[in-house]
Amino acid sequence: MDSWTALAARLETVSDRTIASLFDDPARAESFSVSLADEAVGEIFLDYSKTNIDAEIRDLLLALAEGSGLEARREAMFTGARINETEDRAVLHTALRNLDGAVTLDGADIMDGVRATLTRMEVFARDLRDGRIRGVGGRISDVVNIGIGGSDLGPAMAVQALKPYLDGPRCHFVSNVDGAHIHDVLEPLNPETTLIIVASKTFTTQETMANAQTARDWMSRGLSDPTRQFVALSSALDKTAAFGIDPARVFGFEDWVGGRFSVWGPIGLSLMIAIGPDHFRAFLGGAAVMDQHFRTAPLAQNLPVMLALSGLWHHQVCGYPTRAVIPYDQRLARLPAYLQQLEMESNGKRVAMDGSDLKRPSSPVVWGEPGTNGQHAFFQMIHQGTATVPCEFLLAACGHEPALAHQHRLLVANCLAQAEALMHGRPLKTARAMMKARGLTGKELERQARHRVFPGNRPSVMLLYSRLTPAMLGALLALYEHRVFVEGVVLGINSFDQWGVELGKELAQQLLPMIEGGSGAEGRDSSTLRLIETISRIAG
Numbered sequence: 001m002d003s004w005t006a007l008a009a010r011l012e013t014v015s016d017r018t019i020a021s022l023f024d025d026p027a028r029a030e031s032f033s034v035s036l037a038d039e040a041v042g043e044i045f046l047d048y049s050k051t052n053i054d055a056e057i058r059d060l061l062l063a064l065a066e067g068s069g070l071e072a073r074r075e076a077m078f079t080g081a082r083i084n085e086t087e088d089r090a091v092l093h094t095a096l097r098n099l100d101g102a103v104t105l106d107g108a109d110i111m112d113g114v115r116a117t118l119t120r121m122e123v124f125a126r127d128l129r130d131g132r133i134r135g136v137g138g139r140i141s142d143v144v145n146i147g148i149g150g151s152d153l154g155p156a157m158a159v160q161a162l163k164p165y166l167d168g169p170r171c172h173f174v175s176n177v178d179g180a181h182i183h184d185v186l187e188p189l190n191p192e193t194t195l196i197i198v199a200s201k202t203f204t205t206q207e208t209m210a211n212a213q214t215a216r217d218w219m220s221r222g223l224s225d226p227t228r229q230f231v232a233l234s235s236a237l238d239k240t241a242a243f244g245i246d247p248a249r250v251f252g253f254e255d256w257v258g259g260r261f262s263v264w265g266p267i268g269l270s271l272m273i274a275i276g277p278d279h280f281r282a283f284l285g286g287a288a289v290m291d292q293h294f295r296t297a298p299l300a301q302n303l304p305v306m307l308a309l310s311g312l313w314h315h316q317v318c319g320y321p322t323r324a325v326i327p328y329d330q331r332l333a334r335l336p337a338y339l340q341q342l343e344m345e346s347n348g349k350r351v352a353m354d355g356s357d358l359k360r361p362s363s364p365v366v367w368g369e370p371g372t373n374g375q376h377a378f379f380q381m382i383h384q385g386t387a388t389v390p391c392e393f394l395l396a397a398c399g400h401e402p403a404l405a406h407q408h409r410l411l412v413a414n415c416l417a418q419a420e421a422l423m424h425g426r427p428l429k430t431a432r433a434m435m436k437a438r439g440l441t442g443k444e445l446e447r448q449a450r451h452r453v454f455p456g457n458r459p460s461v462m463l464l465y466s467r468l469t470p471a472m473l474g475a476l477l478a479l480y481e482h483r484v485f486v487e488g489v490v491l492g493i494n495s496f497d498q499w500g501v502e503l504g505k506e507l508a509q510q511l512l513p514m515i516e517g518g519s520g521a522e523g524r525d526s527s528t529l530r531l532i533e534t535i536s537r538i539a540g
Contacts, residue, residue, distance in 0.1 A: 003064035004360070007317045010057055018457050019052050019423050031055075034306050036293050041286045041475045042466030046303055048310045050423045051390075051459040052318075061309040062299055068490045070299070077485065078295055080105040080256075084496040085353060091496050092254075093261035093481070094291050097284035097474070105256065113254075114265075121251060121269055122277040124231075128195065129168045129273065135229050136222075137192025140169050144185060145270040146211045147199030148175040149501075150259030151233070153341055154477075155270045157334035158263060158283070161473050164400040165275040169195070173270075174215075177207035182214050191222040197231045199267055201253065203239035206505060212243070233266040258496050260341050261481060279470040286474030294482045304482035310461055311483070312490060314390040315364040324382065325368035327394040328415040329468055335394070336368035339480060346484045346495040353494055362491055368392075372414050383421065383454050391460040393419055394476075398467045418460075425456015 001009070022028055032049035053061070076083050080090045080103060095103040095114055102109050127133040128140055145155055152175040159171050172189075174182045186194075196215045200208045220226035227244035234240050235252040251266035263271070264284060272280040290303070299305045314320045325336045347363035369377065371393070382389050395415045399408040431449040440448055463479075465472055488495030514520045514532055521529055 003060050003067055004317075007057065007060050007064070007313070010060060011317055014052055014054070014057075017052065019050055019459060020456070022049070022052070022054060032058075034301055034303050036290070036297075036303055036475075038289045038475075040282070041289050041471045042469065044303060044466075044472075044475060044479070045462075045464040046307060047462040047464065048306060050419055051310055051313070051461065053310060053313055057313065058300070058309075061313060064312070065299055065305060065309060065486065065490055068492070070305070070486060070489050073489045074295065074485070078291075079103075080110075084258075084494060086494050086497045086499075087255075089496070090256040091258070091261075092256040093258065093264060094287075094478075096257065096264035097287040097291065097478075099281075099284065099288070110254075117251060117253070117266060121266060121272055122280075124249070124251075125168075125269065125272045125277050125280075129276065135193045135195070137190060139193065140195045140229075141193040142170045142172060142189050143168075143195045143197060143270055143273055144172045144174060144189070144215065145197045145199060146174045146182075146208055146215060147197075147233075147267070148205060148207045149341060149345075150262050151199035151201075151205075151208065151267055153334070153338045154260070154263030155268055157332075157338040158268070158271045158473060158477075159274050160334055161331045161468060162271070162275050162279070162283075162470055163331055165279050165470060168274045168276060171270050171274045174211050175207070177210050179214070182211045186215065186218050191219045191229075194219075195229050195231065197233060197270055198240075198243075198245075199233040201233075201235055201255075201259070203232065203234045203236040203243070206508070216243075231269070233269060260345055263477070275470060283470040283474040286469075286471030286476075287478035288474075289471075290475040290478035290482070294478075304479050305486055307461070307463075307479065308483045308486035308490070311364070311390075312487060314459060316360050316491070318388075319361075320364070320388050320390050321361075322365040322367060322387075322389055324374075324378075324389050324391045325366060325394070326371050326374055326391055326415075326418075327368070328371040328411055329394060329396050330370050331468060332394060333370050336366065338477075339368075340366045342480060343484050343487075345498050345501070347488050347491065347493060348500065349493045352492040358491065358493070360491070362493060363487075371418065372411065375414065375418065379418070382458070383425075388458055391419070391422060391458075392463065393460060394463045394465070396465055396468050400467070415462075419462060421454065421456075422458040422460050423456060425454035425458070426452065427456075428453050 029047065029049045032053065033045065033047045035043060035045045037043045073083065077091050078094060080092055082088055082090050084091050090105055092103060092105065095110060099115065103111055131139045134140065145152065152173055156173040172185045174185050198208065198212045216226045219229065230245045232240040232245045232250045234250060237247060237250060240250045241247060251269060253262065253265045257265055264287065268280065294302060294304045311323065325339055327335050343366050344363050349362050350358055352358055382391065393415055395412065428449060431452040432445065434452060435445045435449045465476065484495055510520060
């Protein structure tokens with residue numbers, strides 16, 4: 001019997017068991033948790049005891065990981081093998097934070113180039129922050145990063161997450177091709193003191209280049225040279241030169257860095273400008289600590305591995321279709337959106353590495369919002385709805401506002417209470433007693449009591465960390481990157497391509513001439529043609 005079959009059989013035998021009953025074992029919490037402690041990062045503690053995973057299930061999950069060749073695949077990634085087989089590329093975003101090590105690709109050490117690019121970024125960021133690089137109107141006051149997907153989500157999320165460390169120019173982010181986005185960002189800014197960063201590896205990304213052209217037009221209203229205050233994060237030097245950007249202000253990165261894994265290099269320039277090169281180095285250092293942990297810790301004590309295996313148990317074995325990521329940390333408000341791309345673009349596939357159809361589901365739907373806001377929105381469905389939604393809570397033991405420590409304690413209490421409520425619920429017997437105490441009787445007591453029943457037995461995991469510092473953020477993001485990698489290896493898919501992004505873009509290019517009044521109706525479905533006609537009529 002293979003591991004998947006054994007897991008499915010084990011699920012049937014435990015399906016009527018409550019999670020709470022597992023705590024009859026006094027060592028449950030200790031046995032079903034994993035931690036990492038590092039002087040520079042702090043401590044990260046994963047508690048997965050509030051799930052229906054028991055020792056036998058854990059052993060089967062670990063056997064699943066081992067049987068997938070995870071350890072060999074992991075080493076292949078770190079050592080530069082071309083594990084992105086559909087694009088014939090290595091996967092070496094980890095090299096961007098391996099600043100003290102050597103990494104070879106096709107027999108050549110790539111780290112000299114990595115360090116040289118980082119140094120160029122640091123020089124530029126320091127000169128900008130210190131006022132040596134200026135706009136025509138004086139010191140740069142605002143930086144606008146124009147990108148989309150991995151060229152936006154990572155730095156935008158990280159700048160918000162590290163707000164206590166922001167001491168550089170104000171950073172803004174534009175991603176949507178909807179003109180409202182760039183209009184609303186640029187409107188209050190002064191072009192004479194604004195720096196524009198255009199983030200596109202190929203410098204052809206449709207949405208990014210449309211916004212870049214709009215930014216150049218905006219700059220031209222106040223500057224005789226509208227690209228003087230532009231920077232490009234791109235490897236297409238010919239295209240950046242044609243756009244008018246000084247080659248000295250172009251920071252490139254290699255094809256072994258995927259977009260959603262790119263915040264560690266030039267795509268992170270806006271973050272470096274915002275928090276400074278030293279804190280950016282700490283951010284890289286935290287990720288490097290997690291890389292080392294992932295590469296060396298035994299699987300059963302490995303944070304990314306156990307986080308991934310809990311996710312595989314819930315989605316692929318138990319069949320829960322979604323996962324809610326709930327950071328009880330307001331500054332991680334953009335983390336769920338970042339993780340949506342990281343996981344769903346990486347593992348939202350339908351074929352295995354060899355091109356055969358997958359035999360089981362791939363990525364779950366990942367979604368979420370910060371607590372406590374979510375408690376007053378979708379937690380109603382999580383607690384009392386008909387679907388079971390595994391929750392992933394993130395919580396800092398310490399906040400950055402000592403004067404508001406009482407509010408942080410309230411935040412902690414809410415987070416722990418939600419996990420406890422999901423597990424224990426409220427049985428009908430207790431709800432009846434509550435209604436009886438209010439003086440209700442008969443059918444009305446029964447009716448009101450049933451509205452107050454919480455099924456419970458709903459799983460959650462908790463990622464507890466000491467404080468959200470640059471190093472800690474780096475470690476957490478690397479943890480999630482490796483979690484996605486583990487899931488992909490176990491499922492036998494390529495987590496590093498994204499062909500599903502392409503088709504819609506191709507069709508948009510074909511439809512644009514029609515929308516602008518040209519031809520191209522041949523072969524189009526009647527619905528699309530009618531919609532174009534209606535848009536034209538309404539728009540006048």
